Amino acid sequence: MSELFTSEFWLDYGPLLGKASIDTLVMVLSSTLIAYVVGILLAVVLKLTEPNGLKPQPVFNAVLGWVVNMGRSLPFIILLIILIPFTRTIVGTIVGIRGAVVPLAVCAIPFVARMVESSFSDVHPGRIEAAQAFGASTTQIVTKVFLRESLPSLIRGAAITCITLVGYVAMAGAVGAGGLGDVAIRYGYYRYQSDVMIASVLILIIVVQIIQSVFNLIARRIDKR
Amino acid sequence: MIELLGLGKTYQSKHGSFEALKDINLRIDDGDIYGIIGVSGAGKSTLVRCINLLERPTVGQVLIDGIDVTNYQGRQLLDLRSRIGMIFQDFNLFAQRTVLSNVLFPLEVRHDARSEALKQAHNLLKLVGLDGMEKRYPAQLSGGQQQRVSIARALANRPAYLLCDEATSALDSLTTASILALLREINRTLGVTIVIITHAMSVVEAACNKVAVIDGSRIVETGEVASVFAAPTAQITRQLLGLETVAAVEPIDAGETIAAVEPINAVEPINAGEPIGTPATQAPREAVDGDV
Ligand SMILES: Nc1ncnc2c1ncn2[C@@H]1O[C@H](COP(=O)(O)OP(=O)(O)O)[C@@H](O)[C@H]1O
Ligand SMILES: [Mg+2]
Numbered sequence: 001m002s003e004l005f006t007s008e009f010w011l012d013y014g015p016l017l018g019k020a021s022i023d024t025l026v027m028v029l030s031s032t033l034i035a036y037v038v039g040i041l042l043a044v045v046l047k048l049t050e051p052n053g054l055k056p057q058p059v060f061n062a063v064l065g066w067v068v069n070m071g072r073s074l075p076f077i078i079l080l081i082i083l084i085p086f087t088r089t090i091v092g093t094i095v096g097i098r099g100a101v102v103p104l105a106v107c108a109i110p111f112v113a114r115m116v117e118s119s120f121s122d123v124h125p126g127r128i129e130a131a132q133a134f135g136a137s138t139t140q141i142v143t144k145v146f147l148r149e150s151l152p153s154l155i156r157g158a159a160i161t162c163i164t165l166v167g168y169v170a171m172a173g174a175v176g177a178g179g180l181g182d183v184a185i186r187y188g189y190y191r192y193q194s195d196v197m198i199a200s201v202l203i204l205i206i207v208v209q210i211i212q213s214v215f216n217l218i219a220r221r222i223d224k225r
Numbered sequence: 226m227i228e229l230l231g232l233g234k235t236y237q238s239k240h241g242s243f244e245a246l247k248d249i250n251l252r253i254d255d256g257d258i259y260g261i262i263g264v265s266g267a268g269k270s271t272l273v274r275c276i277n278l279l280e281r282p283t284v285g286q287v288l289i290d291g292i293d294v295t296n297y298q299g300r301q302l303l304d305l306r307s308r309i310g311m312i313f314q315d316f317n318l319f320a321q322r323t324v325l326s327n328v329l330f331p332l333e334v335r336h337d338a339r340s341e342a343l344k345q346a347h348n349l350l351k352l353v354g355l356d357g358m359e360k361r362y363p364a365q366l367s368g369g370q371q372q373r374v375s376i377a378r379a380l381a382n383r384p385a386y387l388l389c390d391e392a393t394s395a396l397d398s399l400t401t402a403s404i405l406a407l408l409r410e411i412n413r414t415l416g417v418t419i420v421i422i423t424h425a426m427s428v429v430e431a432a433c434n435k436v437a438v439i440d441g442s443r444i445v446e447t448g449e450v451a452s453v454f455a456a457p458t459a460q461i462t463r464q465l466l467g468l469e470t471v472a473a474v475e476p477i478d479a480g481e482t483i484a485a486v487e488p489i490n491a492v493e494p495i496n497a498g499e500p501i502g503t504p505a506t507q508a509p510r511e512a513v514d515g516d517v
Contacts, residue, residue, distance in 0.1 A: 130317035130375075133277055134331040134382070135307030144333070149321050224362040225320045 013196055016183060021203055024179035027097055027172070028165045031104035035161065038105075039112025042068065044142055046113065047120045054128070054138050071110030076168050079107050080175060100177030104168055112161055119153040120146045152223035159215030163208050170204065180204050227253040227276060227386065227418070232285035234271050245271040247442045249285065253435075255385070258412050258419045260433035260450065262426065262465060268442045269422045273388050276420065277309045278302060289386075307335055310379030310417075314391035316371040318363040324350065324374050325359035331381040342381075349377040353407060369400035376407065380417070387411070390422045398427075405432040426465050430454065438462045 046064060049057035074082075080103045087094050087102040123146055131145045147154070170181025180200040188197020232249035235242050245268045253259045263269050274280040275287060278297060286295045289305065297305055318327050325346055332342035350356060353373040363371055372392060379387055389408070393401040409432055411417050421433055429436050429450060436453050438446040438461060445459040453462065463469045 124317070126313060126315055126317040127319055129279065130311070130313065130319075131330070131334075132279060133306060133309075133311040133388075134334055134378075135303040135305075136334045137303055140334055144330070145319070149319060151321060222321075224322075225364050 009195065009199075013199065017180070017196075017199055017203060020178065020180045020183040020200065021207065023097055024166065024169050024181070024204075024207065027100050027104060027169045027177065027179055028162055030097075031101045031108055031165055031169075032158065032162050034101070034105035035108035035112045036116075036158070038109045040116050040147075042109065042113035043116035043120060044146070046117050047146065048138065048142075054132075054141065068110045068113050071106075072114065074107075076103070076107050076171060079103055080172065095176045096178060100169065100172040100179075104165060104172060107168060108161055108165055111164070112157075115157040115161065116154060119150040119157055122153055123149045152219045152225075155215055155219040155222070159212055159219075162211045162215070166204060166208055166211070180207075226255055226288075226290055227251075227420070228286075228288035228291075229272075229275070230286040230288065232272075232275060232282050232287070234268075234275060234280060235283045244442055246275070246282070249444055251437055251444060251447070253418060253420060255418050256412070256416065257435055258409065258421060258433045260421045260423060260429035260436040261439060262423055262429055262436060263439035264424060264461070264465075267439045269424075269439055270390055272439065273390050273420060273422050276386075276388060277306050277311060279306075307331060307382050308384050308386070310382070310384040310387040312372065312375045312379050312387070312389050312392045314394045316363070316368075316375045316395075318371055318375055318378070320363055322362075323359060324355065324361050324363070324366070327363070327374055328377045328381055330378060335382065345381060345383075346377070349380055350374075352380075352411075353377045367400075368396050369404060372396065372400075372404055373407065376404075376411070380411065380415070383415075385416075385418060387417050387419045388422075389419065391424070392421070393428060394424070401428065402431065408432055424465075426454075426467070438465070 042064070046061065046068070047053055048055045049061040049064070051058045051061070053061075083103045083106060084094050086106075087099055090102055091098040093099045127145055127149060128141060131141050136144065169177065169179050170184070173179045173181030173183070174185050176182070180203055184197045184200040184204075187193040188200070229249050229251040232246055232251075233244065234246040235244050249272060261269055261272060271280055275282050276289075278287065278294065282295060286293050288294070289309075294305055319330065322330070325343075328346040328349055329342055332345065337345075347359070350359060353376050355370060355373050355377070358366070358370070363374065366374065376387075387408075392408075393404050396404060405428065408419055408421070412419050419432075421428065423429060433450050436446075436448065436450050437444050438453070438459055440459065440461040446453060446457065446462050454466065457463045457466055457468070460469065464471055
């Protein structure tokens with residue numbers, strides 16, 4: 001344990017932990033990014049088609065909502081396995097960073113869709129109505145009102161998504177994705193090198209804290225309410 | 226000119242249907258400041274929202290400058306709306322945009338040239354008395370200032386018509402007076418025809434030249450403000466003027482009904498029951514004194 005703070009320890013394990021940290025960040029950020037591209041689209045469709053939305057399609061909305069909820073209730077570890085054929089077709093492998101990003105993103109998509117939808121719902125209906133009254137098209141209302149007015153809330157949501165994904169990345173590490181979770185399990189659990197495990201957990205904690213602080217700072221900066 | 230011909234609006238909901246507007250016939254001439262007054266739930270907002278088709282009437286026609294717009298769709302509808310300004314009770318400014326950016330919104334929507342739009346926005350902010358506040362955000366403004374921003378925003382597209390849905394209901398009486406003065410000035414200097422929805426006779430008195438009284442989804446009385454005030458014919462008009470009292474139950478949209486007591490003709494309004502919509506302290510009008 002005290003070895004943790006010696007220079008020998010960092011000389012031995014620094015590169016390993018450094019690479020694992022970068023792998024973790026790459027997996028978290030790329031899957032978050034992909035999840036938001038699809039998740040925002042889904043949220044827009046859900047919001048517009050809700051019964052009193054701008055383009056009401058109650059039946060379609062209910063079906064889509066149901067599919068999204070299904071996605072959310074599927075445990076990540078099951079998703080990881082179910083998606084193996086899909087992952088292999090898309091990125092050609094099911095291991096490493098590329099193999100992990102696909103199930104991570106798929107897992108985050110329904111989560112992101114619901115969170116973004118809820119940020120959209122916080123936009124005061126009166127503002128939507130004002131935009132309509134000035135002749136804004138539905139596309140303009142989406143970009144200039146929904147997205148713009150809920151931006152601070154979207155950024156706070158993105159912090160939650162990233163942090164949740166840090167946890168999932170660690171889990172994916174257990175099945176060969178690499179990253180800090182992988183290191184913690186391989187060295188700490190299988191080789192009883194608790195110092196390496198503790199170091200990786202500490203780094204994970206720091207990563208989470210940094211993500212939270214950075215996103216909070218941005219959200220506070222841009223929120224004008 | 227805005228004409229509503231045999232307009233009706235029925236809302237369908239799970240609990241059945243509700244007729245929010247019945248056989249509305251109304252003509253608003255160019256240059257008018259037209260007041261539409263009624264108690265909460267009477268159908269005022271529905272009526273004004275039918276004018277820019279935020280609400281689609283179930284029957285009847287909406288004519289703008291003699292053209293039937295009732296069934297406008299797509300681009301035509303958006304163009305029509307951008308030619309009609311609108312302001313709201315709680316202002317509905319965009320919280321994440323500066324004052325300037327709020328005023329630019331309707332111009333942005335129409336892809337107007339940036340430099341032209343900026344000039345127009347600055348001129349309007351000067352007109353509404355908010356020179357120098359361009360960079361502020363709505364949260365940093367008072368209610369009166371926010372309503373001024375929303376007036377500037379509503380005028381950005383140089384509309385011929387301005388719809389005001391309870392625009393002063395969230396403001397104190399002094400601020401209300403200044404906003405109404407601003408609306409009158411806009412009417413006079415820019416020639417904008419204004420429709421004012423309100424539940425307060427004091428607003429009609431201070432700003433309008435014509436008035437329509439709406440009660441239970443129907444228009445029950447219309448005319449020049451002076452003549453309606455001098456000789457109100459409908460009971461609801463007399464109540465709104467504070468000439469008759471009603472049981473002191475604020476009507477709530479949830480279907481609570483007003484229990485009207487025996488009409489009491491009084492020289493002075495009796496404030497035991499608060500006259501709907503008018504502050505209890507409001508003095509009776511002279512015209513009324515002479516009338517009773
Ligand atoms: N979208 C809607 N669906 C069902 N009923 C509605 C809807 N909008 C308004 N109403 C009903 O129509 C009536 C008139 O509403 P509104 O025009 O908002 O009245 P006002 O503005 O005079 O207070 C109310 O009873 C209200 O409950
Ligand atoms: Mg209303």
